[in-house]
Amino acid sequence: MIDKYGRNINYLRISLTDRCNLRCIYCMPSDIEFRDEYINDTLSTGDYKFIIKSMANSGITKLRFTGGEPTLHPGLNDLIWFAKNECNINDIAITTNGLNLAKIASTLKANGLNKVNISIDSLKVYKYKSVTRGGDLTKVLNGINECLKEGIKVKINCVAIKGFNDDEILDFIELIRYNPIDVRFIELMPIGEGQKIYENGYINVHEMIESIDGLYPVPSEEDSPAKYYKFKGAKGRIGVITPLSCSFCKNCNRIRVTSNGKIKLCLHSKEEIDIRNYINKPLIFREVLKDIILGKPEKHNLVERQSSETTRKMYEIGG
Numbered sequence: 001m002i003d004k005y006g007r008n009i010n011y012l013r014i015s016l017t018d019r020c021n022l023r024c025i026y027c028m029p030s031d032i033e034f035r036d037e038y039i040n041d042t043l044s045t046g047d048y049k050f051i052i053k054s055m056a057n058s059g060i061t062k063l064r065f066t067g068g069e070p071t072l073h074p075g076l077n078d079l080i081w082f083a084k085n086e087c088n089i090n091d092i093a094i095t096t097n098g099l100n101l102a103k104i105a106s107t108l109k110a111n112g113l114n115k116v117n118i119s120i121d122s123l124k125v126y127k128y129k130s131v132t133r134g135g136d137l138t139k140v141l142n143g144i145n146e147c148l149k150e151g152i153k154v155k156i157n158c159v160a161i162k163g164f165n166d167d168e169i170l171d172f173i174e175l176i177r178y179n180p181i182d183v184r185f186i187e188l189m190p191i192g193e194g195q196k197i198y199e200n201g202y203i204n205v206h207e208m209i210e211s212i213d214g215l216y217p218v219p220s221e222e223d224s225p226a227k228y229y230k231f232k233g234a235k236g237r238i239g240v241i242t243p244l245s246c247s248f249c250k251n252c253n254r255i256r257v258t259s260n261g262k263i264k265l266c267l268h269s270k271e272e273i274d275i276r277n278y279i280n281k282p283l284i285f286r287e288v289l290k291d292i293i294l295g296k297p298e299k300h301n302l303v304e305r306q307s308s309e310t311t312r313k314m315y316e317i318g319g
């Protein structure tokens with residue numbers, strides 16, 4: 001699927017559920033409740049299968065399940081198996097808070113999962129607990145070990161927040177010396193709950209990384225938002241994801257589907273296309289999708305606006 005700007009859209013991100021077992025301060029309000037009406041509004045596992053199959057037929061080769069917390073979705077294993085075995089998608093990943101991974105990594109792997117991106121914003125037990133409003137860091141670290149044992153590629157996502165974790169950068173970097181994992185520092189985005197702490201919490205992560213001795217740039221995957229660096233002798237890489245200070249829109253290959261059946265062509269755009277009426281109608285879906293792709297914006301305009309255009313929260317989009 002080629003868009004108006006010549007970009008090949010081959011990466012589908014599905015936000016499986018808005019629900020989460022954490023309440024990270026920059027993502028989800030502490031008092032949020034998910035009601036039953038909300039559940040009735042969400043796509044079923046069968047709907048997701050139709051979307052994955054149709055999009056694979058139209059050229060999707062990379063699939064990520066995110067959320068909310070994708071490991072809470074009862075259909076996750078089924079969907080991974082289906083994507084691999086019925087749709088020939090070989091690049092299948094999840095973005096997760098990692099709390100459940102120690103228990104389920106081997107099953108996920110057996111069903112076809114290749115990659116896991118895990119969010120950790122502090123390596124100190126008490127700070128991790130405060131930023132996630134209750135998370136248990138030990139469980140997440142056990143989950144990482146389990147994934148590495150299973151041969152699942154691991155990346156850590158760390159949202160850099162001024163005055164909270166900018167004193168821990170070297171501790172995160174230490175992780176890559178002896179482990180074959182990538183640690184990526186993400187710029188805080190002024191979206192949803194993130195807007196509340198953005199003014200005081202934003203750090204330009206490019207500048208943050210440049211102050212560290214011994215890091216040198218290495219080639220990055222063309223379809224990744226991250227720019228990567230290494231240390232001599234280190235097993236893993238350091239990455240920076242800088243949607244604000246340095247946008248990667250010109251290589252954007254993404255299309256997003258939300259759990260209530262909307263396509264989002266850009267993380268930060270307010271435009272959404274309801275596809276529920278086209279589910280289980282393969283020919284119509286295929287034609288509609290071609291038109292939808294042509295509406296993908298060239299780029300976001302976050303820097304000028306200082307806040308995301310979308311009124312959706314990050315846990316409703318999946319990052």
Ligand SMILES: Nc1nc2c(ncn2[C@@H]2O[C@H](COP(=O)(O)OP(=O)(O)OP(=O)(O)O)[C@@H](O)[C@H]2O)c(=O)[nH]1
Binds near residue numbers: 117157225226252
């Ligand atoms: N602006 C913008 N930010 C994105 C986009 N995709 C991911 N991000 C940011 O990068 C963070 C990490 O995304 P992940 O879900 O780990 O996925 P990814 O970075 O595409 O994964 P890889 O394919 O492993 O590089 C997200 O939480 C967002 O903050 C995008 O298309 N646009």
Ligand SMILES: C[S@@+](CC[C@H](N)C(=O)[O-])C[C@H]1O[C@@H](n2cnc3c(N)ncnc32)[C@H](O)[C@@H]1O
Binds near residue numbers: 189191193194314
């Ligand atoms: C919304 S979460 C969903 C997946 C999973 N629950 C997790 O935390 O990895 C996806 C990613 O979005 C990031 N994120 C959420 N709100 C953000 C914000 N305001 N700015 C930057 N990244 C944000 C999280 O750190 C996480 O890496």
Ligand code: SF4
Binds near residue numbers: 020023067097119
């Ligand atoms: S960042 Fe992920 S783990 Fe944290 S509240 Fe949002 S969805 Fe949940």
Ligand code: SF4
Binds near residue numbers: 250252300
């Ligand atoms: S901001 Fe929009 S266009 Fe830019 S990389 Fe992200 S999703 Fe793609």
